[in-house]
Amino acid sequence: MSKYADRPPRHSETSLTTPQQQAILALLREPSVAAAAASAGVGERTLHRWMRLDHFDEAYRLARREAFVQAIGLTQRSSAAAVATLLRIMHDPKATWSARVAAATNVLKFARESIELDDLAQRVVKLERAMTEEAQA
Numbered sequence: 001m002s003k004y005a006d007r008p009p010r011h012s013e014t015s016l017t018t019p020q021q022q023a024i025l026a027l028l029r030e031p032s033v034a035a036a037a038a039s040a041g042v043g044e045r046t047l048h049r050w051m052r053l054d055h056f057d058e059a060y061r062l063a064r065r066e067a068f069v070q071a072i073g074l075t076q077r078s079s080a081a082a083v084a085t086l087l088r089i090m091h092d093p094k095a096t097w098s099a100r101v102a103a104a105t106n107v108l109k110f111a112r113e114s115i116e117l118d119d120l121a122q123r124v125v126k127l128e129r130a131m132t133e134e135a136q137a
């Protein structure tokens with residue numbers, strides 16, 4: 001049994017204890033709940049119990065969302081280099097045919113998807129304008 005198992009939240013029902021905050025960080029880093037519990041220095045049963053608490057679950061979801069947003073930002077910053085790599089492979093006569101075809105396929109796929117997203121965004125803008133005009137009429 002963990003020494004933190006029955007400790008109430010410090011400030012209010014929605015605040016997290018320091019061990020709970022450490023557990024959330026561990027849940028983001030570790031591959032399993034068991035590993036996260038060990039890393040945070042709490043029992044696995046305690047961590048599972050905390051995960052059923054609304055305020056803990058809400059904080060954990062927010063932390064996961066923030067981590068995901070950071071990961072998306074990193075991929076966006078790296079997208080130009082990724083495309084340049086694909087184009088280099090696609091045009092490299094020393095690359096295998098399968099590598100060149102895979103690179104070309106991915107370039108075409110991304111180009112098609114970007115056009116589809118752009119078209120979709122344009123349709124959404126038009127719909128929003130029409131709804132605004134309708135609401136004002």
